[in-house]
Amino acid sequence: MAGDVKNREELHEQNIRAILAEVFNQQPIARVDISKNLSLNKSTVSALYFDLKERGVVSELGEGQASTSGGRKPVLIAINNRYGFTINFDFGYRHLHIMRNDISGGILDYSQADVEGLRLSEIVQIIDEAIHDARRNDRSEHGLLGISFAIHGTVHNNQVTYSPFMDMEGIDLANVFETKYQVPVLLENEANLSAVYERDFNDGHALNNAVTVSIHRGIGAGIIVNKELYHGDHGEAGEIGRSVIIGSALGQTMMKVEDFCSEEAIISQLGQIKASQALDRQSVVELYNQHDEDAVTVLNGFIRNIAMIISNVQNNYDPATIFINSPLIEELPSLLPPITDHYQKMTKSNPVPIKMIADSHAATLQGGCALITRQVLDLENFELNFSAK
Amino acid sequence: MAGDVKNREELHEQNIRAILAEVFNQQPIARVDISKNLSLNKSTVSALYFDLKERGVVSELGEGQASTSGGRKPVLIAINNRYGFTINFDFGYRHLHIMRNDISGGILDYSQADVEGLRLSEIVQIIDEAIHDARRNDRSEHGLLGISFAIHGTVHNNQVTYSPFMDMEGIDLANVFETKYQVPVLLENEANLSAVYERDFNDGHALNNAVTVSIHRGIGAGIIVNKELYHGDHGEAGEIGRSVIIGSALGQTMMKVEDFCSEEAIISQLGQIKASQALDRQSVVELYNQHDEDAVTVLNGFIRNIAMIISNVQNNYDPATIFINSPLIEELPSLLPPITDHYQKMTKSNPVPIKMIADSHAATLQGGCALITRQVLDLENFELNFSAK
C-alpha cells in the first residue's frame, strides 16, 4: 500500500500517511488501536498523530468507552469533516450530475442540471455557477479541495482523448478549472469510476480484481486489477464496445459489440422496427413493460448479447465479481436474472457473481469523489474504505 | 518497486535489495554509480554492499577504467554467477524442454527430451534425471537454487488447475520437487512466462503494459499490467481462447475462439478437408509452402481470425505492444505481415505494434528463469533486466 521509501524522512512521511489512512478506514479510533493495527509503537503513533492534528485533517471526537476491565478512556480520533469538501460532476447525455462530498466521502448534496443540446462551453458556465453556489453556502475550514469529472469517453493523462457524445471544443477541462480554482482537478472515464465506487464505497475493497461493465449509450468496462484501476497504455483498456464479435470466420461481416447491444443500439433497433425516430430509453421501457412483441424480441437479443459480453469479460480478466452499471437494466430489473442465467450456461469455468450497481449516477460521482479525495489527502496508494461513513 | 516498509530494519533490508537489484541491472557497476542512481549516500551503499558480499551473491570484477579526467579506478561489482543455478522446464506436447541458467539468467545449457505419449509420472522421472545430471556436472558454490515449470494450462497458487493436454494424475509438482530438493519451485502458465520473457529479457522492461498472445494447441494470453504479471482471481485471466466470438446475435451457434483458430483447430480443419488423420504442424507447413489450395484457404482464415483476436486484445488491454508466441507462424513467417495488415485495417484506435517472439520455447523457459531467480534473490518486487547478460 505504499511507494518507494529510501530514507528515514520518507519513512516518517509514509508512516504519517499510514496513520491517516487507518483513521480514515476505522474512524473513530484510539491511538492504541492504530498502534496495534499498524505494528507501530504507541509513542510513535502519538508523535505522528500530532502532526496530523496540526494540519487539521483529523479531530478528536471526545472520549470513548473504557474497557470493561478498567482503564483509562481512549480519545477517539476521526477525520475532520469540517476540513473542506470536494465537488464531483458526471457529464451525462441529458443531465449534468453534481455531488458535493465531505472529506470522508459523505454526501453533502446532490443535484442535476438539464444540459441536453447544450454546447460544452455553456455547460462549463453551469459548472462554474455550481461551484460558486457551493462555496457561498459552505462553512468548512478550507472550502473547495478538489474537483472530479466523469467522462463518457476515454481519458489519458487527465485529458479527454475520445468523446463520442460530446464535442470537447478543444477545451482542456483540467487546466481550466485548476487555474480558476487552484485545486486538483481529475478527469476519469465513467466506467472506471463506477468500478472505483464498488471498490471503495461498496465493500469491494475485499476484492483484488473486479470489472464493471457500463452500458450507457456505448459500452465500456472499468477494470480493477490488484486493487488498482487499470487504464492501459493510452487510457483505452476496457473499451470492449469496440470488440469484434461477429467475425469473418464464416464469411460474415464484422460487427462491433457496441453496434448491436449498447443502449443506443437497442433504441435504434426498436426504432427501426417501429419506424419511429423519437424513441428513447423511457419509451423502450414502457413498450417492454406493456409486453410489446417487438420490444420483447429486441430485449431478448440484448439479454443474450450482454451474457456473451460478460462471459468474455470473465475469460479476459478473471475478476472476483462483475458489476453492471446500466440505467436500462436498472429500470427493467427483470432483465438481470435471464442475463445471469444465459451467462452461467455459457461459461466453462466457475461462473463469477454478477451484481447490479444500484444507482448508476451516484456510483460514478462517488467514484470520482474517492479518487480526488485521495489526491487531496495525499493517500493515493492507500486502500481507503469510504463505505461506513 | 518495493513492499511495505515500516521501521528502520525493513528500510535497511529494502535498501540492500535495491542495491542488489541495481547491481543485477547495471553490472558491472561501481559503488559511486549505485549511490548516484539510488540517491543513497555512498557511505551507506558501501556499508550495505558488505552485507551482500558476505552473503556471496555479488563479487568484485577487478578494477575498471578510471575516468579520463583522472581519479581512482572504480571497483567493479557484479552478480556472482558461480553462486548457483536454476533449472527450468517447459511441458511441451511432444517434448520436455530443459534449460539450466546461472543466477544472472545466462543460459548454461539447453536440451529437450521426447515425451510424446508418456504419462506424467514417467516425465517426472525424466525431470529427476535431468536435475541429477545437472547437479553432478555443476561446480557452483550453492548448486541448485530453484526450479520452474511452464504449464500449458491454468495455474493458481502454484497448482495446476486446468490441463487440457496432459493428465496431471493428481501430482502436486511444486510439493514433490520442493520436498525432494529443498528449493523453491514455481509453476506458471506458458503464455504468462513468455510475457515475462519479453518484459525481463527483451527490452520489454520499458513497457508498462504488454500482452503475449500464445498460439499453441490452444490459445491464451499472458498479460503484463503496470509491469506486473496479471493472473486474475483464479489464474484464468487471458484465457481468450474460451471467448465466444460467433454470437447468438444472428441466431448462429456459439463458437469459441479456440474452436477455429488454435493450431490444433487449423490442423484438424485441414485434416478434414484432406480426409487425413495423421496431419501435424509440419505437414501443414509443407502443404502451405507447396501452395496447396486447401492449406492456403485454411491459413487465410487463420490470418483473419488472429487479426481479429489481436484487435480484441487491444480493446481489452490497451497494451503498448502485442507479442505473438506461435511455433506455426515461426515456421511460416510470411503469415505475419497479412495478420498485421488485417489488424491495422480493422482497428479504430491507433494500432499497436505486433512483434513475433523469435524462439517460443526459449522464451518460455527464460520467463520461468526470470521468475524463479527473483524468488531466489528475494527481489520479487523489483524490476530486473536480464537482457544484457
Next chain:
DNA sequence: TAATTAGTTTGTTCATACAACCAACTCACA
C-alpha cells in the same frame, strides 16, 4: 486498593547522512 488500559515522557538505538579523509588515477607543464 489492585488491576487494567490509554496516553506521555525520557532516554536508547541504529540506519542513513554528512564531511573530512585516504587512495589512486590523469594530465599539464616544466
Next chain:
DNA sequence: TGTGAGTTGGTTGTATGAACAAACTAATTA
C-alpha cells in the same frame, strides 16, 4: 620524465533523527 594540481572512488568517524522501549501518569473498573 618527473612533479603536483585536480579529479574521482571509496573509507572513516560523527551527527542526526526516526522509531523503539520502558517507566511513567491518568483515568477507569471491580
